[in-house]
Amino acid sequence: MNRHLISAGDLSQADALLILDTADELAAMAERPVKKLPTLRGRTVVNLFYEDSTRTRISFEAAAKRLSADVINFSAKGSSVAKGESLKDTALTLEAMGADAVVIRHSASGAPHRLAGWVKGSVVNAGDGAHEHPTQALLDAFTMRRRLGRLDGLRVTIVGDVLHSRVARSNVLLLSTLGADVTLVAPPTLLPVAVGSWPCSVSYDLDAALPKSDVVMMLRVQQERMNAAYFPSVREYSRRYGLDAARMALLPDHGIVMHPGPMNRGVEIAAEVADSARSTIVEQVANGVSVRMAVLYLLLSGSEAQR
Amino acid sequence: MMHAADQTAGPPPGASRRDASRRGATRARAVLEPDEIRRALTRIAHEILERTSGADDVVLLGIPTRGVPLAHRLAERLEQVEGRRFPAGSLDITMYRDDLRLRPARALGHTEVPPAGIDDKIVVLVDDVLYSGRTVRAALDALGDLGRPRAVQLAVLVDRGHRELPIRPDYVGKNLPTSQRETVRVLLTEVDGEDAVLLGESRDAVPLGERQEAEPREGS
Numbered sequence: 373m374n375r376h377l378i379s380a381g382d383l384s385q386a387d388a389l390l391i392l393d394t395a396d397e398l399a400a401m402a403e404r405p406v407k408k409l410p411t412l413r414g415r416t417v418v419n420l421f422y423e424d425s426t427r428t429r430i431s432f433e434a435a436a437k438r439l440s441a442d443v444i445n446f447s448a449k450g451s452s453v454a455k456g457e458s459l460k461d462t463a464l465t466l467e468a469m470g471a472d473a474v475v476i477r478h479s480a481s482g483a484p485h486r487l488a489g490w491v492k493g494s495v496v497n498a499g500d501g502a503h504e505h506p507t508q509a510l511l512d513a514f515t516m517r518r519r520l521g522r523l524d525g526l527r528v529t530i531v532g533d534v535l536h537s538r539v540a541r542s543n544v545l546l547l548s549t550l551g552a553d554v555t556l557v558a559p560p561t562l563l564p565v566a567v568g569s570w571p572c573s574v575s576y577d578l579d580a581a582l583p584k585s586d587v588v589m590m591l592r593v594q595q596e597r598m599n600a601a602y603f604p605s606v607r608e609y610s611r612r613y614g615l616d617a618a619r620m621a622l623l624p625d626h627g628i629v630m631h632p633g634p635m636n637r638g639v640e641i642a643a644e645v646a647d648s649a650r651s652t653i654v655e656q657v658a659n660g661v662s663v664r665m666a667v668l669y670l671l672l673s674g675s676e677a678q679r
Numbered sequence: 680m681m682h683a684a685d686q687t688a689g690p691p692p693g694a695s696r697r698d699a700s701r702r703g704a705t706r707a708r709a710v711l712e713p714d715e716i717r718r719a720l721t722r723i724a725h726e727i728l729e730r731t732s733g734a735d736d737v738v739l740l741g742i743p744t745r746g747v748p749l750a751h752r753l754a755e756r757l758e759q760v761e762g763r764r765f766p767a768g769s770l771d772i773t774m775y776r777d778d779l780r781l782r783p784a785r786a787l788g789h790t791e792v793p794p795a796g797i798d799d800k801i802v803v804l805v806d807d808v809l810y811s812g813r814t815v816r817a818a819l820d821a822l823g824d825l826g827r828p829r830a831v832q833l834a835v836l837v838d839r840g841h842r843e844l845p846i847r848p849d850y851v852g853k854n855l856p857t858s859q860r861e862t863v864r865v866l867l868t869e870v871d872g873e874d875a876v877l878l879g880e881s882r883d884a885v886p887l888g889e890r891q892e893a894e895p896r897e898g899s
Contacts (some may be wrong), residue, residue, distance in 0.1 A: 390786060397771065398785040406824040411774040439774075473792040667776070 376488045376495040377667055380506040380546040389551055392514050394666035399659065401438070412441035412672055418471040420462070420487075421438055422448040422478045422497070427633055427657055428498050428508075432475045435664035441672075444471070459483060463490040476500070494671040502536050502597065508632055509542035511663040513550060515652050516587055518659070519628050524551035529581045531557045532591035532613060532640050534597070535564050539632045540591055544572045557581050559613065561602045578613055582622035589630040590615050590641045606639055616642040620650065628652050707864065707879035711853055716836065716874050719852035720749070723834055724756035727851050731801050738797055739767040742806045742818055743788030748869035749836060750805040753805065766793030769803070771824075775817035792825055802828040803850075807865035809835040812846035837876055839863050 374382065383391070401407060417436040421429055425467065427443070436443045446466075448454070454464065459478070466474060473494040476484045481503035488495040499505040517523050528547055534540045534556050547554050548571035555573045556563065567574055575581050582588060593609065603609045629641075629651045637643045645655060711719070728734050730808040734757060741750030747769040754767035771788035804818050815833060822831060834850035839857045857863060857878065 393786050397789060400790065404825060408824070409774040410820065411779060670784040673779040674782045 375671065376484070376497075377409065377506050377671065378484050378488060378495065378497045378615070379504050380509045381504075382541040383506070383549060385549050388510070388513070388546060391510055391663065391666045392517060394670060395510075395514050395659070395662040396518075398665045398669075399592070399662040402658070402662070406641065408438055408440060410440050411669055412436070412439040412472075415441045415472040415672055416444065416470055417441045417473045417475065417668065418444045418446060418469075419498075420446050420466070420467050420474055420476045422453070422476075422483075423499065423501070424647050425477055427660065428477065428505075431495075431657070431660040432498060432507075432664050435668055436473075436659045438546060438661070439665055439668055441472075441668070443445075444469070452554040459487065460490055463487050467491050467493075473668060483654070496667060496671065498537050501538065502541075503538050504542045504545075505538040505632075506542050506546070507548040507660070507664055507667055510667070511656060511660040512539075512543055512589065512630060513546055513552075514663050515630065515656050515659050518655075519652060520586055520626065523547070526552040526586050527555070527584055528552050528586040528589065529555045529578075530589045530591065531556055531581075531615070532579060533562050533592065533593045533602075534558045534567070535562045535602070537591045541570075543589065544570050548572065555581055556583070557613070559603055559609070578615075578619065579622060582619060582627075583624065585623060585627055586624060587628055587630060587631070588615065590635075593636055593639055594612075610639050613637075614640050614642065615645050617644050617648075620645050620648065623650070630655040630656060632656070637676075707862075709875050710855060710878045711837070711876035713874040716852070716876065719750055721756055723850040723852060724753050724760060727753070727757065727758060727803060727832075727834070730832070730849065733787040734765065734801075737765060737803055738793055738795075738800045738828075739765065739803050739805055740770040740792070740797075740818075740822075741767070742804060742814060743769055743771050745807040745865055745867050745870055748867050749807060749834075750803075753803075753834065754806060766795060767854070768793050770818055770821055772814060772817040772821050775820045777813060777817065790821075790825075791891065795815045797822065797826040797828045799827070799829050801830045801832065803832045803834050807836050807867075808844075808863050809833070809838045809851075810841060810850050810863075812842045812844035815846050816844050832889045836865055837863055882899045 396564060419429055419432055433443050471493050473496060474491055474635060475496045475498045476487055477498040478500050481501035482498040483500050484495050497504055497506055513523060516526060530540050530543060544554050555575055555577050557578050560576065567603055629645055631641055631653050633653060635641055637646060645651060685731065702779055727737060731737055739750040739754050741747035750767045754765040757765045768791040769789055771790045773785055773787050802822060804815065806814060822828060832849040835848045836852040837855050838848055838851045839855045841859055860881045862879045862881050866875045868874050
């Protein structure tokens with residue numbers, strides 16, 4: 373694995389498993405009296421968020437702090453970006469402040485990739501446009517492995533707004549690397565044109581896919597990115613592609629329900645499903661901290677030797 | 680970043696001693712045979728009982744990789760002598776190392792503290808080779824984050840000298856005077872398929888600061 377984490381597709385199977393195994397050990401730390409490790413003492417991690425986020429930013433912040441790194445939070449609102457500063461100038465400012473890692477979320481796909489060419493530190497993609505969100509895919513895989521004991525041969529169905537979802541793309545890439553079988557279920561209007569080249573199968577029928585799924589992952593309908601009518605009405609979408617209790621009953625007994633959050637309760641997922649014992653939604657948040665700790669540890673240790 | 684293979688590199692179970700000795704050293708000779716290792720551990724177990732007046736509150740914590748099976752073997756021997764069970768576990772020190780900035784990231788070992796915890800207990804740290812003392816320094820830091828033992832003691836199978844920190848062992852299987860050019864390898868049945876302590880001539884003289892690099896598992 374290289375110095376940056378831009379795409380889940382950059383991870384080899386060995387890299388991905390090393391991150392998951394490391395996260396497993398770090399998760400045990402959450403039960404200790406002192407939830408802090410001295411590993412990244414004296415390192416600086418900058419959270420550079422050009423898009424709104426609660427869980428991802430807080431998760432990265434908690435992960436960096438548990439490893440004793442110094443954290444600088446930057447959000448585009450109320451910064452010089454509002455005065456028109458470019459991404460590159462912001463990056464050079466961070467560089468001058470000695471950032472060892474930059475965690476970036478940006479509305480433009482490819483922004484982390486450009487940033488990686490401008491700064492000396494490690495760049496971690498925390499979501500770029502509709503492109504990728506690799507740490508979300510890692511924490512999803514981690515959650516599946518913890519709940520179901522394996523990833524190889526696991527049948528994962530990802531449902532909903534695939535077109536606007538960076539989570540779906542990262543999950544397809546990572547899960548196929550790890551040997552899972554991924555099926556995307558969505559209305560044809562919410563599938564990307566190039567989906568035929570992705571390492572997964574596609575279906576338009578949720579009821580047919582559910583009995584054959586160990587994991588069903590519901591995606592948020594991203595109305596803020598929708599500039600056209602992708603489906604006739606929210607009600608119709610919910611009826612055909614939403615997960616309610618009756619649909620959940622179609623899952624095999626061990627099947628789990630995931631959602632990357634934030635949820636639109638009543639649209640893609642019914643409240644009773646979100647709060648059921650099969651739902652891993654709260655677990656996913658807790659696991660996110662462990663996985664991000666693993667990523668920061670693996671990217672930042674030894675980095676001085678490489679420079 | 681990822682060099683997991685380096686961490687686990689070692690002879691596979693069942694590898695012959697000749698195979699093992701080719702790795703990392705040009706000529707290696709056995710300085711402890713399986714019987715001597717067995718006797719050394721039995722002696723250490725008795726010393727622990729003597730020094731802790733019956734080992735009532737003793738918790739054995741092995742430092743991965745090879746300290747862990749040694750800790751469990753010591754617990755077995757204590758049980759044979761005293762007729763009751765002794766808690767044993769493992770303590771991974773990777774995140775507390777002082778050379779993390781300088782070396783590629785390593786895979787983490789497993790930390791497993793016995794259910795009763797370590798607060799107010801006598802913790803005996805167990806490792807295979809004591810060398811610079813830096814591993815033990817890291818282990819002391821790691822312990823501090825897990826609880827507050829009444830006392831901490833150190834048991835090692837081999838003390839090869841060349842300490843870089845003010846750390847000394849309480850229980851030693853064998854004192855082995857070495858030069859810094861030499862390598863010491865401990866092989867254990869649980870990990871390597873056989874028991875042995877091998878002393879080898881290093882291929883190159885290794886500068887002081889980097890010698891852990893040349894010997895990934897030797898009591899750093």
